[in-house]
Amino acid sequence: MKPRGGYNVNLIGGPSGVVEKLSPPEKLCIPLHSRHLKFSELRVADGDSVSSGQTLAVDPEAFSVPLLAPCGGTAGLSRLDGHIVIENLNCPPDPAPDPELPTHVPYDSGQAAEKRRKLLELGAWQFVSNARTHQVADPDGTPSAVIVSTVHLEPFVARGSAICTGSINELVRGLEHLQSLLEYQAIHLVLPNVKLELAQDIQKTIRGHAWLKLSEVPLQMRYPFDNQTLLARHLGLFTEGDETVWFIPAAGVIAFDRALTLNRPCTSRIISLAGPVVKDPLHLEVPVGYPIDKIIAGRLTQDDNVRVVNGGILTGTQITEDQAGIDTECSGLTVLETPTVREMFGWLRLGCDRRSFSKCFTSTLKKAFGENLSTSLRGERRPCVACGQCVTVCPAGIMPNAIHKYLFSDELEQAQRLRTDLCAECGLCSYICPSKIDLYDELVRAKVRIAEELGPPAEEPEEQAAQENQEEDVA
Amino acid sequence: MKFLANLLDKARPTFQKGGSLSALKPLFDAIDAFMFNPLTQSKLAPHARDPLDVKRYMSMVIIALIPCTMASFYFFGWRMLPMIMVSYMAGGAVEVAFAVIRKEEINEGFLVTGLLFPLILPPGLPLWMVAVGVMFGVLVGKEIFGGTGRNLFNPALVGRCFLLLSYGGEMGGAWIEPGGGWFGRLGQYAETSVDAVSQATPLYDAAAEIPKFAPLSDLFYGNVLGCAGETSALALILGGVLLLIFGVASWRTVIPLLVGFGVMTVVLVGGDMQLVVWHYLAGGLLLGAFFMATDPVSSPMTNGGKFVYGALIGIATALIRLKTPLFEGMMFAILTGNMFAPIIDEVFIAMHVRGLRNEK
Numbered sequence: 001m002k003p004r005g006g007y008n009v010n011l012i013g014g015p016s017g018v019v020e021k022l023s024p025p026e027k028l029c030i031p032l033h034s035r036h037l038k039f040s041e042l043r044v045a046d047g048d049s050v051s052s053g054q055t056l057a058v059d060p061e062a063f064s065v066p067l068l069a070p071c072g073g074t075a076g077l078s079r080l081d082g083h084i085v086i087e088n089l090n091c092p093p094d095p096a097p098d099p100e101l102p103t104h105v106p107y108d109s110g111q112a113a114e115k116r117r118k119l120l121e122l123g124a125w126q127f128v129s130n131a132r133t134h135q136v137a138d139p140d141g142t143p144s145a146v147i148v149s150t151v152h153l154e155p156f157v158a159r160g161s162a163i164c165t166g167s168i169n170e171l172v173r174g175l176e177h178l179q180s181l182l183e184y185q186a187i188h189l190v191l192p193n194v195k196l197e198l199a200q201d202i203q204k205t206i207r208g209h210a211w212l213k214l215s216e217v218p219l220q221m222r223y224p225f226d227n228q229t230l231l232a233r234h235l236g237l238f239t240e241g242d243e244t245v246w247f248i249p250a251a252g253v254i255a256f257d258r259a260l261t262l263n264r265p266c267t268s269r270i271i272s273l274a275g276p277v278v279k280d281p282l283h284l285e286v287p288v289g290y291p292i293d294k295i296i297a298g299r300l301t302q303d304d305n306v307r308v309v310n311g312g313i314l315t316g317t318q319i320t321e322d323q324a325g326i327d328t329e330c331s332g333l334t335v336l337e338t339p340t341v342r343e344m345f346g347w348l349r350l351g352c353d354r355r356s357f358s359k360c361f362t363s364t365l366k367k368a369f370g371e372n373l374s375t376s377l378r379g380e381r382r383p384c385v386a387c388g389q390c391v392t393v394c395p396a397g398i399m400p401n402a403i404h405k406y407l408f409s410d411e412l413e414q415a416q417r418l419r420t421d422l423c424a425e426c427g428l429c430s431y432i433c434p435s436k437i438d439l440y441d442e443l444v445r446a447k448v449r450i451a452e453e454l455g456p457p458a459e460e461p462e463e464q465a466a467q468e469n470q471e472e473d474v475a
Numbered sequence: 476m477k478f479l480a481n482l483l484d485k486a487r488p489t490f491q492k493g494g495s496l497s498a499l500k501p502l503f504d505a506i507d508a509f510m511f512n513p514l515t516q517s518k519l520a521p522h523a524r525d526p527l528d529v530k531r532y533m534s535m536v537i538i539a540l541i542p543c544t545m546a547s548f549y550f551f552g553w554r555m556l557p558m559i560m561v562s563y564m565a566g567g568a569v570e571v572a573f574a575v576i577r578k579e580e581i582n583e584g585f586l587v588t589g590l591l592f593p594l595i596l597p598p599g600l601p602l603w604m605v606a607v608g609v610m611f612g613v614l615v616g617k618e619i620f621g622g623t624g625r626n627l628f629n630p631a632l633v634g635r636c637f638l639l640l641s642y643g644g645e646m647g648g649a650w651i652e653p654g655g656g657w658f659g660r661l662g663q664y665a666e667t668s669v670d671a672v673s674q675a676t677p678l679y680d681a682a683a684e685i686p687k688f689a690p691l692s693d694l695f696y697g698n699v700l701g702c703a704g705e706t707s708a709l710a711l712i713l714g715g716v717l718l719l720i721f722g723v724a725s726w727r728t729v730i731p732l733l734v735g736f737g738v739m740t741v742v743l744v745g746g747d748m749q750l751v752v753w754h755y756l757a758g759g760l761l762l763g764a765f766f767m768a769t770d771p772v773s774s775p776m777t778n779g780g781k782f783v784y785g786a787l788i789g790i791a792t793a794l795i796r797l798k799t800p801l802f803e804g805m806m807f808a809i810l811t812g813n814m815f816a817p818i819i820d821e822v823f824i825a826m827h828v829r830g831l832r833n834e835k
Contacts, residue, residue: 001834009523011523233834233835238834238835239835240835241835243835307516307522309520309522313520313521313522313523314520314521314522315520315521316520316522317520318522334522336522336523338516339514339516340514342480342511342512342513342514343511343512344476344479344480344510344511344512345510345511346511346512347512347528347530347531347534348534351526354526355526356525356526356527357525357527358525358527358532358721358722359720359721359722360527360531360532360535360721360722360723361526361527361531373523373524374523375516375517375522375523376512376514376515376516376517376523376524377513377515377516377517377524378512378524378525378526378527378528379515379524379527379528379529379530379531380508380513380515380528380529380530380580381515381580382528382529382580382582382583382623382624383582383621383622383623383624383625384624385529385532385584385623385624385771385772386624386771386772386774386776387532387723387771388725388771388776388778391776391778397830397831397834398831399776399777399824399827401776402776402777402820402824417828418824418827418828419828419831419834422831422834427520427521428521430519430520430521430524431521431523431524431525432525432527433524433525434525434527434528434529434531434532435528435529435624436524436528438518438519440519440520440521441519441520
């Protein structure tokens with residue numbers, strides 16, 4: 001299937017390639033839930049002393065994915081709602097990398113089950129997701145294909161290049177470990193433009209290892225073509241409708257190497273700290289649970305009237321007082337200004353400084369440029385005027401405006417017929433809607449409702465065939 | 476500017492819940508938002524949004540209408556000003572009344588209807604008729620369906636259709652002889668009782684037993700009798716192309732419409748290409764093609780549907796013009812197209828869904 005739709009939202013404040021390692025904080029506040037995981041089964045008691053890498057809690061609904069303690073210390077369960085707080089920290093520094101470490105690992109498919117268990121216990125498995133549902137993949141399952149992506153296109157989550165640069169050997173060893181978990185399936189390695197240094201470095205290191213069944217996928221750098229569901233569809237991996245495709249980001253493959261080569265738990269994340277109000281946008285290596293206020297303190301151009309977003313601006317969630325530390329799935333913090341000044345006759349201006357998907361501003365005559373975006377809705381909520389921009393931008397090829405119409409009149413069956421299930425949850429339809437309709441939220445909710453209330457769609461061709469057979473029988 | 480902002484801030488409590496004028500909150504909010512960008516923030520992801528809003532989207536149509544509005548002032552004089560003002564005020568009153576009753580916001584779609592409506596009327600029409608027409612159009616064409624975004628028909632055309640059927644005599648006898656020279660009628664104010672003529676428009680002449688065709692150049696520049704904004708093909712093409720560039724009007728409607736009209740005209744009048752061009756420039760075809768048929772709300776939402784819809788309107792216009800006693804067909808053709816739009820959409824949505832059947 002050919003990629004379609006998509007749009008690159010340009011805004012200023014993209015993170016630089018610098019990865020800064022933060023010194024250990026005074027305490028860690030580890031949230032017990034993140035986007036897809038809910039660590040409801042606690043494994044420690046209040047006041048317990050924990051060691052680095054110990055399991056604090058597991059998610060019973062996601063194959064017991066563990067929440068690991070990044071540092072040793074005293075666990076506090078009642079300090080902060082929904083968090084495990086670790087105090088009196090004792091963070092052992094990572095030993096210097098062993099120069100003797102081989103660049104490649106030999107092919108060994110013998111202990112696949114044990115390796116998978118080890119990955120799960122050391123916190124590397126949570127990176128492996130089912131490309132269709134975005135949930136953590138079954139560690140005992142057999143995928144029909146695996147996609148590894150080194151590209152993150154949403155502004156501004158941690159860039160793939162920042163994660164991979166300096167860890168090329170780890171990435172390649174991780175790929176080899178991954179291959180030894182599989183039987184015959186190919187790994188689709190998604191690379192940015194093949195001419196980039198990063199892509200060439202990866203290719204150079206991989207070359208000559210014939211047992212690594214890699215197929216390189218150069219990606220068209222337009223958001224959201226890095227989306228796991230869309231990648232699987234574009235690569236033609238979804239044909240029957242029930243295949244399991246694993247998706248692993250580069251950070252996950254590097255975590256594989258850490259767990260299987262070094263036997264170390266994966267408790268730190270490389271996140272981005274970016275956005276128009278961040279002084280020097282960059283990447284940070286932080287342990288899970290690092291207090292968010294400590295991360296942003298002193299790094300913003302203004303302290304008031306800002307919104308901190310967990311993830312990118314298109315699909316991230318606003319960080320409220322309920323979340324004090326970095327969660328285990330965090331890929332970046334984006335900080336946006338909340339507007340306080342009302343612009344006079346803003347809608348009448350020529351709009352040289354406004355970058356728009358439409359061609360209604362004079363900025364159309366300029367080359368692409370970064371815009372200083374805030375959390376402003378930039379307009380008022382109105383009924384749909386059927387401008388059709390959401391259909392043009394939709395990478396999944398569905399019609400958000402038509403689905404909105406049916407959902408407005410609560411016709412869930414019609415929304416199902418229009419293939420709401422194909423929505424890749426990229427958020428572009430909401431971003432460009434001139435009527436400021438929250439299409440993204442509506443579609444995501446509708447998907448859940450359709451799955452719960454209506455179940456899988458009826459197989460029309462078979463029904464028709466059955467009817468025809470019946471008619472023939474009657475005749 | 477600070478003064479204005481302060482004034483609005485001071486007046487705000489009066490219109491809020493519990494204030495003495497709280498019923499008029501939609502009107503206050505509209506004025507407030509018209510002057511200053513509201514501070515509304517995104518509550519859900521995506522956290523930042525594209526700068527385009529409905530106000531901007533609709534004002535692009537107004538920008539594209541500037542050339543033909545200016546042409547109408549040049550050819551028919553200052554009378555256009557009260558016509559436009561009456562149209563905005565009378566139609567706006569209906570819009571505000573409905574917003575107040577429904578406790579909803581005032582929609583920007585009216586900004587377009589209010590300007591388009593006088594442009595498709597004979598320039599000598601009594602002002603009270605302009606008021607009655609626009610009120611009927613907004614009420615029946617839009618508000619009873621639920622307001623902008625939910626209407627089935629183009630409100631301006633509903634209003635004009637109502638005037639034509641109810642006051643046919645006045646509609647056919649309120650033409651004004653277009654001005655010429657450097658300033659046209661720019662210095663004049665045409666009086667309905669004095670300047671209005673019931674002479675024949677070019678299309679009427681062309682449909683007479685002994686056809687008489689106005690010169691092509693007159694049609695192109697607009698120096699003929701006709702509805703205020705419809706006469707100058709030059710101004711309409713200029714504005715229409717702008718609207719296509721802005722992406723507010725869809726080429727998927729305009730091009731099939733013009734092609735369909737051309738093909739049907741060739742079929743009906745034979746291979747006289749000059750006559751075909753004449754028909755392109757005469758009457759309301761261009762204004763309808765660029766500004767009326769492309770109304771996103773009342774046209775199909777599917778891209779394929781827009782092609783069929785455009786072609787249907789083009790063909791219907793040629794048929795009505797050349798094969799029925801009505802010598803101008805654009806209005807009825809578009810209203811017919813509006814009627815078919817939901818059905819066309821149904822077909823194309825079904826095809827779209829069928830195209831997705833292999834995607835899992």
